[in-house]
Amino acid sequence: MKYINIDKKNWAGGLENLYGNYRLFGPAKNNKHHIFKELGKGELPDLNYLNTLPSPKSIAFPQSETMFEYSLDENKKGHHILKEINKDYSPRALIGIRPCDAASFLLVKRNFDTPEYKDPYWLRAYEATIFIGLACSSPYSTCFCTSAGCGPFHEDGLDLLLVDEGKNFIAKILTPRGEKFIKSAGWETEADPTVAEKIIKNMKIKAEEKIASFVSTDQLKNKSTTRLYDATFWDDIAFACINCGTCTYVCPTCWCFDIQDEVSRNSGLRMRNWDSCMYPLFTIHGTGYNPRNTKVQRVRQRFMHKLKYYVDRYNDGIQCVGCGRCIRLCPVNIDIRKVCDIMNNYGSSSRLET
């Protein structure tokens, strides 16, 4: 494994070198919180942050995205026929993504890249992106990544992991794409692998010790889907929910979308927009019948999807990376960690079964 020392004095210069070869995206402060945005020439990512308020999922899955265009003018050739739109899928680098968010891309990939169907919009954007991670050394109190399949120094889904050592970053090269990126920036000072490894290992242990909250997920696979679905605890869990959908919008692993046509005069676009299982319109039939007509049904869908249906479908953990955004931003303090524990323990004690 190769390690590079990046003196912070050379940080801006390196990014400058990268600017022509990659579209650079990074965290930036927007009013009170951080978001991921495309960086202009000379603009530096603000790496002095815990995590962004919305997740960076929009790099491959924009909140609103055009799919096709068409003309409704009957005098024009090919009117009413949908046509693909040329998009910019040139190489882009996501600088400073947290390991939990990087892991979420691998998780979401299962949905957009299936043996039967490939979602070209998500997949092309994903393939154009190089993921430059920033290891976490001071997590939020709501972070529970270590029990959600990743961790503050987790490497899956990254091309490069940056570890902030104060005056410099140690860059751990994880893929050939990461190596190319480093070369393109001109950061060439190799670090002694043994020393770098030791430093990272110590920092990793310290960071993991700071993750103070956990979920238990070991029993979810064994539970009966219909029994969990019919459980009586859903009324209590959903009681305070106002179906605002914030949890689904900020979640890095929520992938649901709507498809809509937008027309202006004689030309139109087919678009896709984020959608949310919190909303009644998500499932309402043309007849007016709605299989998820009540908020309890919708809250149950969200948690059952993340913590049971996904677990059963892919047999590889929960559909959650433990970033804690939904906990921090829920206006009524619904906590996925508590729900996960209730589901995981359901049926194993008489108290929870009632």
Place this chain on the structure above:
Amino acid sequence: MQNPYLPYPVRIDEIITETEDKNLKTFKLVFLNPDDEEKFSYMPGQFAELSVAGKGEVPIGIASSPTEKGYLKFTVNKVGLVTTCLHSMKPGDIIGVRGPLGRHLWDTLKGKNVVIIGGGFAFTTLRSSIVYMLDPLNRMNFKDINAIYGSRSPGMLLYRDELAVWETRDDINMHITVDGTDDPDWKYNVGFVPTITEQKAPPGNSDTYALICGPPIMIKFTQPVLDKLGYAHDHIIMSLEMRMKCGIGICGRCNIGKEYVCKDGPIFTLAELDNMPKEY
């Protein structure tokens, strides 16, 4: 990379008003690019997204059979934005078709007795199934074929001309019924679908499969009848409906438990449904 969201352009070749309330129209569609017909290789029970530029898409069961070449048929109930627009269109207009979507279970049905039970306007994919099975090249692959089809009144039956022909054939036992009629010349059954099923359907056994499509109330009362007749739950095949957008198991809205109705269905056996949450 092939874009699974891109519809094939088609021209509306013919529009047939099927029912006396004029709410059901059959659209005969012809591919603008002949190559697309080959790519759209389907089986009865599958569906497609009909795409109207400027309005959106709507998932509709395929009413034509793959044995009918050169066109696709969809029978559309006028309900919402897209279907209302479709009902106002005319032959020659250009729309789109995306699919075929969903799975089918024809491998299971080969060599078996097939009992078709349909009600109201849910008969479309069952029509496809009957035409497919009765095709001279396919008929020997199935044993006895029974079909029970009912609607509120004679004027609400779909495909009336074809029904009359099937009624006279000896390679299918066709049982047409209506809830009620004051037509003195009505020569078929009068009674709800569950009642006629009880009277006419053969008893269940390991060689006999029932295919049911209809309104929830019909399904609710037909199921006990099939239980009584001895049909095992893995020999009862049903088609579900859900609000859909992508049709390929990606957009996330049509799940029942871990199954997506669009991709893992819309056909499920009752045995499969017994193990899924009752959220439909």
